[in-house]
Amino acid sequence: MDASALWQRYQDWLYYHEGLGLYLDVSRVRFDDSFCTSMKPKFDKAFKDMEALEGGAIMNPDENRMVGHYWLRDPEIAPTPEIKQEIVSTLEKIEAFAKKVHTSQVKPPGAPKFTDLLSIGIGGSALGPQFVAQALTPDSPPLKIHFIDNTDPDGIDRVLGELKDRLSSTLTLVISKSGGTPEPSNGMKEAKHAYETQGLDFSKHAIATTGVGSKLDQLAKSEGWIDTFPMADWVGGRTSELSAVGLLPAALQGIDVRAMLEGAKVMDGATRKPDWKTNPSALLALSWYYVGNGKGEKDMVVLPYKDSLQVFSRYLQQLVMESLGKEKDLDGNVVNQGIAVYGNKGSTDQHAYVQQLRDGVPNFFATFIEVLQDRLGPSPEVEPNVTAGDYLSGFLQGTRQALYENQRDSITITIPEVTPRHVGALIALYERAVSLYGFLVNINAYHQPGVEAGKKAAATVLNLQQDLLKVLKAERTALSLEALVNKAGASENVEQAYKILRHLAANDRGVVLQGNLAQPASLTISYRA
């Protein structure tokens, strides 16, 4: 296509939302009119399905749940008065609590006010708060946020080490919808230990966001934590940023949560329209379908050209991959659906993997996120008439063009600035694109059976560890690996057993391996208390 035809295509396909000042450009995705026409019946059905979803239908059949994240920013559309009330009162409670913390009406026993916030959670209970914190935390937040989002002891030490001298004024927020996920549970126990080591009462520093009646909820109540905030059954982890999961930490950091909700609501209004040409989420879903042939054949590379949006790529990675990565469709056929997502930020990534994007295997499409405002206030010139922001803008355009010239498709989203309203709008834009795409490819986008399988397998490994230790502690002499696994009733799991023992030995847990480390089967194992 020559330059003038491309310019025409750009204008023909450009979506602009006036209220948000948001542009979506899908002109560099090379679908044609006949493709769009062929997709119409699928979209008509997807729009109907979306209507049913927002109306409260059970759209997560495996878990027998409604899918209600769209109600969070517009309680008026909630399917029952009870749900509406739950949303309204939770938001009011969050705002009132944040105010009390900011004005020291809620304060730690041994310090005049809370200065830091330690957020403990994983997956959807971490990525949204991390994304929003990076994008929107003001320069001098009332509470400085820190995250434990893993069960890595060394990672936990780093975070707790940073907080060591301010633990007495740190508020710890444990976020877990199920209230039983091992990683946040371990993080919470380690944090509690750190408080106790300093002679501090953890319960007077702790709050939780979790499902009502969950294990965590019961623990928080029985130990008399400062407060608990509910997470509804009808909100999935990866779509929970605009529930208490994301709003509470945001409010505590002084971020305008009402503006986030408003941005999402405005975007929902635009993406509810049953017309894909004027609906930005539908345009995204249409583009994803086209590039990946409806089978996720191309990966989504997300490149925000703005440091404060760097976590957006990881946030989208969970939202898209946990939602769309499914073995079976809704009719039980094996389809192995999904769209792989990766990315970091531009222009940084131009000096990392963009070489392959331009010249290498064409197995992706790019999504550029552009922010028009470079910074608050004027910029110095780095060259006559050129600022650092002009470079960033030029690099984005240049990369988009270079990719297109080599038949690599791209989407560009442009927002005027990074504000709570725009962040809310971006979240809503992608949430609905994922919902629509899920309907287009006929999968349940709201469960995660694969993750559950991994969790079960990990539990088996930990049970095996207990069995091995029991045998070793009862034995007085060293055992061969084979004898040990036989005695532990784990002869089928010798490799797992070997890896458990190697890990225990490396961490001074009493297990001693002797023999040739290059030949695991030759090892003898003993236990020294």
Ligand SMILES: O=P(O)(O)OC[C@H]1O[C@](O)(CO)[C@@H](O)[C@@H]1O
């Ligand atoms: O909030 P929870 O229940 O601890 O779950 C954390 C994450 O674990 C998952 O269930 C599986 O990874 C995610 O969907 C969820 O966001």
